[in-house]
Amino acid sequence: MTWADDVIWWHVYPLGFAGAPIRDTPTTGPRLRRLIDWLDDPVDLGCTGLLLGPVFASQTHGYDSTDQFRVDPRLGGDAEFDDLVTAARARGLRIVLDGVFSHVGRGHPLVDRALREGPDGEAGRLLDIEWDHPDGPRPRVFEGHDSLVRLDHAGDAAAGYVADVMTHWLDRGIDGWRLDAAYSVPAEFWSRVLPRVRERFPQAWILGEVLHGDYGAIVQRAGLDSVTQYELWKAIWSAIKDRNFFELDWSLQRHNDFLRQFRPNTFVGNHDVTRIASQVGPERVPVALAVLLTVGGIPSIYYGDERGLTGVKEERLGGDDAVRPAYPASPADLPRPDIWRVHAELIALRRARPWLGGATTEPLELTNTRYVYRVSDGERHLDVELELDGPRAVVRDPDGGELWRHG
16 A cells, blocks of 8 residues: 555646747746645646646757756746645645656757767766767667657666656655656566665655556566556547446456455546547536446546547547647636536545445446446445436445436
């Protein structure tokens, strides 16, 4: 058990939230204060932590960093960051930062320095560069993106660098890290880095972004606390959209196996995927939420999903913009207060029953369009009824009484 087992995260992409220019000429400003002004809203919703996207200096979208020891000037500086930590602490909110340790931006000064100094220089040992390429030294890149230069995860220099970045910001008051693209980095790299971090910060929570594979084995080999549960994410929206609850039931059986080893980070939306309201329609969002907030795991709510925002992820330049929007000045300027209330009610139900975080499920009734499952920790249980025709979702106590209903 860790302190993070009971956290409900509010997941925010800060550059988008604060309206920072992504591909246009960058302008500096204390935009991080916009997030500070909004912190009462996730607290009112029932969230207990901030899961933040990149906040470090970068070229464009935050995942092409140029200095991981400095706040992105588009968001502000040390003062804004320190004020965010203080404001979050005052509201009981934990903070996890997004660590991009698979790669750096091509514009990172270490890249040009490495190419100048050669493989024996400090920068040359840090980055993954093909020194013997026929056309001259060439940086190896992340998933074909020329703007993203890989770190050399086989060497000690990168392990030391990453440990230094992680401990620097833990010193500044954060509680943990989300490791971006952790799936693309050998598990053995994390197993060398994380003990160094935990030696100084034993309570730090480490979440790895993992898309596929053997989640349990990755957690064990890398020394992670949790990974992103993309299997369940896909099954939730796909089962609803395709009217096939058999897919969800199969995924929940897999999810039970994971829960016996660790608590996965569960979600129905994030900064990289089409919004849940666009996938299943606003009227069926409560069905998806009922699953997310009754099954075991550590759930996160992606900002705007609680307001019924729509947005489709597209595979093109700027294809993420629709799911990473700027937030307005106040909640009154956002749509769908009814969907906000659904989130708040289900979060309250879950927080009143923290045992749900480690509970497993079993099917009681299953058809393509109706699914009843029991969620239990072995001593306590709830029954959840889902119907796509309606749609309808009901959570019942052990005596059959309704604890929550939609539709």
